[in-house]
Every structure is written in structure tokens, then in C-alpha cells.
Amino acid sequence: MPLLNQTVLVSIGLLLAVWTVGAGWFVLEARRRARRGEAVQRQARRLARMIDEAPALPLLVRADGRIEGPSRLAGWLGLDAMPGYLSELDAGEHGLDEVELSRLMDAVRRAQKTGAPFRLALMPRGGTRSIAAHGHLADPQVSPGGAALVWFFDFSESEAELVKLRTETSAAKADFAGLSGLIEAAPLPMWFRGPDFKLRLVNSAYVKAVGAASADVVIAEGIELIEPVDRLSAAQVARQAASRMVPIERSLLATIKGQRRALRVTDLPLGDEGVAGYAVDIEEMEELIRQFRRFREAQREMLDTLSAGIAQFDDKRNLVFANQPFLRIFSVPQAWVVDTPPFDRVIDRLRDAGRLPEVRDFPEWRRERQSWFLAREPKEESWHLSDGTHLRVVGQPMPDGGLLMIFEDRTEQLQLSATRDTLLRTRTATFDNLFESLAVFAPDAKLQLWNRRFAADWGLDEEFLATHPRADVLLNQIAPQLKRPAQVGTIAQVIQGATLERKQRSGRLMLADGRHLALAGVPLPDGNGMLTVLDITDSQKAEQALRERNAALVEADAVKTRFIANMSYEFRTPLTSIGGFAELLQSGLAGALTEQQNDYVAAILSSVERLGEQIENVLDLSQSEAGTLPLKQEKVEVFPLLTQVVQERAERLSAARLTLDLRGDRSAGSVIGDARRLQRAFGQLVDNAIAATPEGGRILVEASRKRGAKLQVVVSDNGRGMEPAILVRALEGLKVSADGKSVERRQGLGLPLVRQVIEAHGGTLELMSEPGLGTSAIVVLP
Known part of the structure; x- marks a missing residue:
């Protein structure tokens, strides 16, 4: 009994121990499972939360049409709650309409049967939301039996963006097409270079400029419009523009359609895409600039020729031009104008030089003149300077904001x-x-x-x-x-x-x-x-009296001329007798004469010869004045005639110790006239020269043929000479005194007869004389 009890007790103890251990294990396992369940629940809640926050929402569609999905998806579709079946997504005014739902259901069935994925774009009723549906066959672990899993994406914002992008793309395409057409139709050459800086695009103007067949030929052969400048080709300049990321603009010459034209070429970097370029023909503008410069230079040269002072100020109120009259009026040096001083400095300088009118308030006066730059009409005023100068000042505003001031010196005009x-x-x-x-x-x-x-x-x-x-x-x-x-x-x-x-x-x-x-x-x-x-009543009476008197004088002059002519002929007979008897006495027919008697006879013969010459002169002069002087018309060699005249006066020249120089030869030619009277005329000129030349003097007789086939004879001496007034009186028949400074009635007729003889032969006589230098007689015969 005790053994049994002991065994029983042991057994019971073991059982209790085992139960205790098992209970503990069960307790521990239960706690472990509880903790795992809580973790799973937390994870499920986290996943549910993530799904709620996710941009895509799932919808599980089973084979029998039942659906499972989050309530958020119902909101996307415009429903208050998720329905139980797919067909219930059409809720009248909300959800999907028949067409959209039919498309979705067909796609789901296809995916459930064939496993083919699908993509749809859905638009729920009553809203602007756009939903994308991406569906495929569900994993068996998710839902066995051929269920389909559909993911819904809300791309409303993306759709708006896509619409916007589509619109912008369409507009961009239209703009690009318009821009391309504009570039193609542009009259100036335009081109585009790629990243390798080779030509990729050129317009028609470029093709025409280089004379190519087409744009493809230009691009294929790389035909450049711009020639290398300073050893830099057009592509190298484009490379510089791309590396610096700044446009490069330059002006140069290029051949356009076979003509050299001035161009302004611009290379525009376009980032990594390449470099665009265009060329503007500025030949006409350059020509206009050259014409403007020439016009401005011509205008300024013209302004320098004006008598009015001109000062031109630019839009910055600096003096850019002043003409010469302005510099002269205001005593301003040209170098000062080159510095382009401002208007204030110009006014101050004029004031310091005393070339402005006196005013009480000079600063205010200067401000008033500065307002001329902004005036709409010309301003005009008068400046009275302290030195008596009177200036008319006009301020003409220029279209470019400058001012043209005109200063007209009216001092002389007022005087x-x-x-x-x-x-x-x-x-x-x-x-x-x-x-x-x-x-x-x-x-x-x-x-x-x-x-x-x-x-x-x-x-x-x-x-x-x-x-x-x-x-x-x-x-x-x-x-x-x-x-x-x-x-x-x-x-x-x-x-x-x-x-x-x-x-x-x-x-x-x-x-x-x-x-x-x-x-x-x-x-x-x-x-x-x-x-x-x-x-003229009184003068008419006096004129009538003068006419009567003149008629009487003319008649008396005619009587005088006839008397002189008759007396000349009457004097010749007794004079010839006296000369003949004197020659007989000289020859000794009446007996030998003493030396004194011979001298008397020689004196008689000399007087007879001289008186005969004077009678001939009086007769010729009277006939000449009456217009009845007879002239022979014969050929007269002039130089031999002059030689004879000089030889006849050789003794007188020697006695007076004078030197006579005869120049010329027979090349002087001949004239048609009366040799005897020409010899007497030239002899009279030589006699006058001998009489006017002091001892040791020189006389020149020269004959030459002038241009125009006229003969010229000059008789000159280095004697005392005469005053011009005395020379005129000598031609009138007055005798010149020994000093050549006065005249008296001369014996004989001399120069007046010479002049009439020369004029009767169609020639002229001119006397030239200078006191102390001598006299020259110039005879010109045809």
C-alpha cells in the first residue's frame, strides 16, 4: 500500500509535472500566437493604410463577379460604398456608364479566361476625374479560382497636363511650321549649323545667294556664303559664338548673285543644338551712309562759304560743328570746337570774350537760351554787342533734339x-x-x-x-x-x-x-x-547860231585850203628860179666867186631846199585835210628805203656824235604805197630822233614783219623823253622844248603830216615816251 501510494504519488507528481510543463508550454505558445496575431493585425492595418495612401487602388474580381476593393475606390467612382458585384458599378447617375462598364467587364473576362493583361481609361459619371485601369490574372495566393486583379490609377492631373502638353505641342508644331515657312520665305539668307558646325539647314534666299541648285546641294557640298575673313572661316566664327555663348555680329563683303554686297552677319548660339545665322544686306544702307556723309561734308563746306555764322549742337547739347564765319565773328579757334564743348561752356566763352549782349541776370538769360533746344518753333532775337556789332540770331530746333544757331552780322547792313x-x-x-x-x-x-x-x-x-x-x-x-x-x-x-x-x-x-x-x-x-x-529853248537858239557859224567856218577853211594850195604852187616858180640862179653862180658861169660868196650861195641853196620841203609839206597837208592827197600805188621795199633814209643823214649823225643802229633785212617785205611820201615820213621820224637825242646817244631803226602779215617799223631813241600830255600836243603840230616838259608852236609840220601820210596808207602811228628814258615811234603798215 505504501509502495503503491508512493508509485501513485510519483506518477501523479510526474503527471502534475508534465501537465504543468504542458500548461506552461500552452501558455507560452498562446502568448506567442497572440503576439503573432497582433503583429499580423498591425501589418494588415499598415498595409491597409498604405493601400489607402497609395496612388493606385486594387479591385479583386472573382470568377462569379463578386468584387472586393477599398472604400476609397468607391469615392473615385462617385459611389458611397463599394458594391458586391462588378455589374453594380453602374449606379444610375454615378459610377460607370454602360459603355465604360461594358469595356471593363469584357477586359476582366478576357483576363480571367486567357490571363491577358489590359489597360483602360475610364471616365466616371458626373465628374472630371480620369481613371486608368490596369488589370491581370490574380495570383492564386491572393484569390484562387481565376480571379482578376485590377489596379485603378487617378490620372486626372496627368490628363490635364497631357491635354495641355498636347495643346502646346500642337501650337508648337503650328508655330514651327509657320516659323519654318517664314524662314523659308525670308528675303535674307538664313542657316543653321549642327553641333559639328556644319550646315544642316538653309533657306531659299541662301540657295539663291550662293547660286546653288537646291538646299540639299548646299548642305551636301558645304557651300559657304561668307568667305574667310582674317583666316577665320564661317564655321570657325560659329564655333567661337558657341564657345562664348554670345552672339557674334560683324560687317563684311560677300558675293550675292554675282555682285559684291555689304552684309551684316550674325551668328546666334542655340546651346547644345547648334548655331543659327543670318545675313542682312546693308549695301543700300551703307550707300545711304556714304551719301549722308558726302551730303554732310558738302553741306558743311557750303556753310563755310556763307557769310552768316553757323553753330550746330547735337541732342546732348554739345557743339559738333561751327563754320568759318562763326569762328571769325566770335574769335574761336578751330581746335576748341574739335573738343565738342557743351552749350553752357560755349556761352560762357562768348561772354568772356565780350561777344554777348550785356544782360542783368546772366544765368537766367542762359537758361532761356537752353530752352531753345525744347522749342517747337524757331527762335529769333537781336544781339547788340559792346563794340557796335549787331547780330541777328536764329535758333532752329532740330528733329533729333539738337539745335542749329545762325548768327548773321547785320552791322554793315544797318549801316x-x-x-x-x-x-x-x-x-x-x-x-x-x-x-x-x-x-x-x-x-x-x-x-x-x-x-x-x-x-x-x-x-x-x-x-x-x-x-x-x-x-x-x-x-x-x-x-x-x-x-x-x-x-x-x-x-x-x-x-x-x-x-x-x-x-x-x-x-x-x-x-x-x-x-x-x-x-x-x-x-x-x-x-x-x-x-x-x-x-532846250535857249540851246536851240544857240545851236542854230552855231550851225550858221560852223557853216561859215567850213567855207572859210575851204577857202584857206584852196589859198594854201594855190600859194604853194605860186611859191614853186620863183623858188625854182632862185635855186637855178644860185646853182649857176655856184658853178662859176657868172665868174669866179670868193670863199665868202660861195658860202652865201650854199646858204641860199640850203634855204631853197628847206623851203621847198616845207612847201611840199604844206601842200601835202592841205591835200590830206581836203581828202585829195594823191598817192602812188606801187610796190615799195621797206628795208632798202629805210637804208636810204639813214644814209642821207649820215653826216648829221656824225656831226651830232650819235650812233644809229639799223636792224632788219629784206625779209621785212614790201608794202603798196607812195615811196616818196613814205621816205619823207620815215625821214621826219629819224630827224625828230636826231633832234631829241643828246650827244653820245643812240637811235634804233628796226623793220620786222608782225603776226597777221603786218609790217612794223620802230624808230626809238634814248633821249630826254616827254610827258604823255606833251606827247599828245606834239602830234598836234607843236614843237617840244629842249627839256621835253613844254611845247611851243614849231616851225614846219612834222609829226601831224607823218601821221596823215601813214594813215593815208592804211597804217597807224603810235608814240610812246618816258621822261628820261627816250621816245619810240611805232609805225604799222598793212
């Missing part, structure tokens, strides 16, 4: 105006005190000016003349005072000739009271005509 006023008053006073009647008529025949004598001579009223009547009205008032009123037309012709025809005309009239008037019309420089009327 001339004052002088003109004085002259007008003097003219009026002179007109009124002349003995002639004066009247000035305009081209329209209106009376402009008249003097008091004009009104008095014609008996006209001053009030009538003050109306400046026309000539026809005035002549109607004058006509009754004429002896023959029809002669008023003579006055009209004189006025018309002076005003319209610009010719001088004259005439004479007789008044009814017996007075005689002389008319004259004179064209005036201002286009008017002046009528002068002079009372």
Missing part, C-alpha cells in the same frame, strides 16, 4: 540802310533842285517818283501825281500843252523803251507856248525807267 536812307533823302533833294524834269516809271507804267520841276514844266497838280497814275492817264493830262497833241505818242514810246524794252530812246517836242523840250528814256538797274525832260 548801309542808314546810308541808303541818307542817299534817298539826298536823291530827293537833288532831284528837286535839278534843271531837268525827272519822272520814274515802273514796268507796269505807273509813275513812281518825280521832282518839282517835272510838275512845274507840265503844269501838273501834286495831288494828282500822288495817286501814282499810269502813263496813259498822265499823257492825257500833258497832251493839250503840246503844239501838236499827236506827238504825245513820242513820250509814250520813250517811256515804253525805258521800262519794257530796256532801251534808251530820245526825242524832241515843242510846246504850245513855243518852248522846246528834249526827252530821254533811261533804263534803271531796278527794272524801272526814268524819263528826263530838259528845256
Whole structure:
């Protein structure tokens, strides 16, 4: 019993121990499972939370059509709660419409049967939400039996973005198409280079400029429009623009359609895409610039020729140009203008030089002139300087904001105006005190000016003349005072000739009271005509008396000429007898003569010869004055004739210790005339030279043929010479005194006869003399 109990107790103890251990194990396992369940629950809640926060929501569609999905998906579909079946997603005004649901159900069935995935875009009713459905066959661990798992994505924002992108893409395509068309139609060459800086795109203008067949040919052959400049090709310049990431603009020459043109070329870097470029033809602009420069230079050269001073200021109010009159008026050096001083400095300098008018408030005065830059109309004023200079100043605002100032020196003009006023008053006073009647008529025949004598001579009223009547009205008032009123037309012709025809005309009239008037019309420089009327009644009487006296004198001169001619012939007979008897006595027919008697006879013969020459001179002179001098028409060799004249006077030249130089030869030629009278004329010139030349002097006789086939003979000496007035008197037949400074009645006829003989042969005689240098007689014969 005790053993059993002991065994039983042991067994019970073991059982209790085992139970205790098992209970403990069960307790521990239960706790472990509880902890695992809590972890699973936490994980499930976390996964559910993640699904709620996920951008995609799942929908499990079983084979029998039942569905499982989060409530958030119901909100996306516009439902209050998820329905039990897929077909219930169409809830009338909410959920999917029939078309959308049919598409979804067909896709789900296809996926359940074939396992083919699908993608759909769904638009629930009554909203703007866009949902993308991506479905496939579900994993058996998720749902066995051929269920389908559909993931829904809300891409409403992405759809809006896609719409926006599509719109922008469409607009970009349209813009690109328009831009491409614009570039293609652009008249200037344009191109695009890729990252390798080779041509990738060119427009039609580029193709035409290089003369290529097409753009493909240009790109394929790499035909460049721009030639290398400074050893840099167009591609290298584009590379520089891309490396610097800044546009490069340059001006150069290029050949466009076979012509050299000026271009402005621009290379524009476009990031990693490449470099674009275009060329603008600036040839016309360059030509305009050159023309503008030439115009400006010509304008400034023209401004330098003006008498007015010109100063030009730019839009910054700096002096950019001043012509020479400006520099002269204001004593400004050219170097100072080159520095382009501002307007204020220019005014200050003019003030320091005393070339501005005196003003009380100079700063205010200067500000007023600065306002001329902003004026809309030209400003004009007068400057009276301290030295008496009067300037007219004009400020012309320029369209570019600058100012052109013109300084006209009117000092002389004002002086001339004052002088003109004085002259007008003097003219009026002179007109009124002349003995002639004066009247000035305009081209329209209106009376402009008249003097008091004009009104008095014609008996006209001053009030009538003050109306400046026309000539026809005035002549109607004058006509009754004429002896023959029809002669008023003579006055009209004189006025018309002076005003319209610009010719001088004259005439004479007789008044009814017996007075005689002389008319004259004179064209005036201002286009008017002046009528002068002079009372010549007394002069007419004196003229008639002079005519009668002149007729008597002419008759007396004719009687004198005939008397002299007759007396010359009468003197020849006894003179010839005296000479003949003297020659007989000299020859010894009457017996031998003593030495003294021979001297007397020689003196008689010399006097007879001289008296004969004087008689011949008187006869020739009288015949010449009467126009009856007989001249032989024969060929006369001039140089031999001059040689004979000189040889005949060899003894006189030797006795007077004079030297005579005869120049010329037979090349001087001949003339047609009277040899005897020409010899006497040249002999008289030589005799005059001998008489006027002191002892030891020199005489020159030269014969030469002038241009135009005229013969010239010069007889000159280095004697005392004569004053011009004395020289003229010598040609009139007066004898010159020994000192060459006075004249007296000479014995013989000399130079007057020489001049008449030379002129009778169609030639001229000219005397030239300088006191102390000698006299020259120049004879020109045809």
C-alpha cells in the first residue's frame, strides 16, 4: 500500500509535472500566437493604410463577379460604398456608364479566361476625374479560382497636363511650321549649323545667294556664303559664338548673285543644338551712309562759304560743328570746337570774350537760351554787342533734339540802310533842285517818283501825281500843252523803251507856248525807267547860231585850203628860179666867186631846199585835210628805203656824235604805197630822233614783219623823253622844248603830216615816251 501510494504519488507528481510543463508550454505558445496575431493585425492595418495612401487602388474580381476593393475606390467612382458585384458599378447617375462598364467587364473576362493583361481609361459619371485601369490574372495566393486583379490609377492631373502638353505641342508644331515657312520665305539668307558646325539647314534666299541648285546641294557640298575673313572661316566664327555663348555680329563683303554686297552677319548660339545665322544686306544702307556723309561734308563746306555764322549742337547739347564765319565773328579757334564743348561752356566763352549782349541776370538769360533746344518753333532775337556789332540770331530746333544757331552780322547792313536812307533823302533833294524834269516809271507804267520841276514844266497838280497814275492817264493830262497833241505818242514810246524794252530812246517836242523840250528814256538797274525832260529853248537858239557859224567856218577853211594850195604852187616858180640862179653862180658861169660868196650861195641853196620841203609839206597837208592827197600805188621795199633814209643823214649823225643802229633785212617785205611820201615820213621820224637825242646817244631803226602779215617799223631813241600830255600836243603840230616838259608852236609840220601820210596808207602811228628814258615811234603798215 505504501509502495503503491508512493508509485501513485510519483506518477501523479510526474503527471502534475508534465501537465504543468504542458500548461506552461500552452501558455507560452498562446502568448506567442497572440503576439503573432497582433503583429499580423498591425501589418494588415499598415498595409491597409498604405493601400489607402497609395496612388493606385486594387479591385479583386472573382470568377462569379463578386468584387472586393477599398472604400476609397468607391469615392473615385462617385459611389458611397463599394458594391458586391462588378455589374453594380453602374449606379444610375454615378459610377460607370454602360459603355465604360461594358469595356471593363469584357477586359476582366478576357483576363480571367486567357490571363491577358489590359489597360483602360475610364471616365466616371458626373465628374472630371480620369481613371486608368490596369488589370491581370490574380495570383492564386491572393484569390484562387481565376480571379482578376485590377489596379485603378487617378490620372486626372496627368490628363490635364497631357491635354495641355498636347495643346502646346500642337501650337508648337503650328508655330514651327509657320516659323519654318517664314524662314523659308525670308528675303535674307538664313542657316543653321549642327553641333559639328556644319550646315544642316538653309533657306531659299541662301540657295539663291550662293547660286546653288537646291538646299540639299548646299548642305551636301558645304557651300559657304561668307568667305574667310582674317583666316577665320564661317564655321570657325560659329564655333567661337558657341564657345562664348554670345552672339557674334560683324560687317563684311560677300558675293550675292554675282555682285559684291555689304552684309551684316550674325551668328546666334542655340546651346547644345547648334548655331543659327543670318545675313542682312546693308549695301543700300551703307550707300545711304556714304551719301549722308558726302551730303554732310558738302553741306558743311557750303556753310563755310556763307557769310552768316553757323553753330550746330547735337541732342546732348554739345557743339559738333561751327563754320568759318562763326569762328571769325566770335574769335574761336578751330581746335576748341574739335573738343565738342557743351552749350553752357560755349556761352560762357562768348561772354568772356565780350561777344554777348550785356544782360542783368546772366544765368537766367542762359537758361532761356537752353530752352531753345525744347522749342517747337524757331527762335529769333537781336544781339547788340559792346563794340557796335549787331547780330541777328536764329535758333532752329532740330528733329533729333539738337539745335542749329545762325548768327548773321547785320552791322554793315544797318549801316548801309542808314546810308541808303541818307542817299534817298539826298536823291530827293537833288532831284528837286535839278534843271531837268525827272519822272520814274515802273514796268507796269505807273509813275513812281518825280521832282518839282517835272510838275512845274507840265503844269501838273501834286495831288494828282500822288495817286501814282499810269502813263496813259498822265499823257492825257500833258497832251493839250503840246503844239501838236499827236506827238504825245513820242513820250509814250520813250517811256515804253525805258521800262519794257530796256532801251534808251530820245526825242524832241515843242510846246504850245513855243518852248522846246528834249526827252530821254533811261533804263534803271531796278527794272524801272526814268524819263528826263530838259528845256532846250535857249540851246536851240544857240545851236542854230552855231550851225550858221560852223557853216561859215567850213567855207572859210575851204577857202584857206584852196589859198594854201594855190600859194604853194605860186611859191614853186620863183623858188625854182632862185635855186637855178644860185646853182649857176655856184658853178662859176657868172665868174669866179670868193670863199665868202660861195658860202652865201650854199646858204641860199640850203634855204631853197628847206623851203621847198616845207612847201611840199604844206601842200601835202592841205591835200590830206581836203581828202585829195594823191598817192602812188606801187610796190615799195621797206628795208632798202629805210637804208636810204639813214644814209642821207649820215653826216648829221656824225656831226651830232650819235650812233644809229639799223636792224632788219629784206625779209621785212614790201608794202603798196607812195615811196616818196613814205621816205619823207620815215625821214621826219629819224630827224625828230636826231633832234631829241643828246650827244653820245643812240637811235634804233628796226623793220620786222608782225603776226597777221603786218609790217612794223620802230624808230626809238634814248633821249630826254616827254610827258604823255606833251606827247599828245606834239602830234598836234607843236614843237617840244629842249627839256621835253613844254611845247611851243614849231616851225614846219612834222609829226601831224607823218601821221596823215601813214594813215593815208592804211597804217597807224603810235608814240610812246618816258621822261628820261627816250621816245619810240611805232609805225604799222598793212
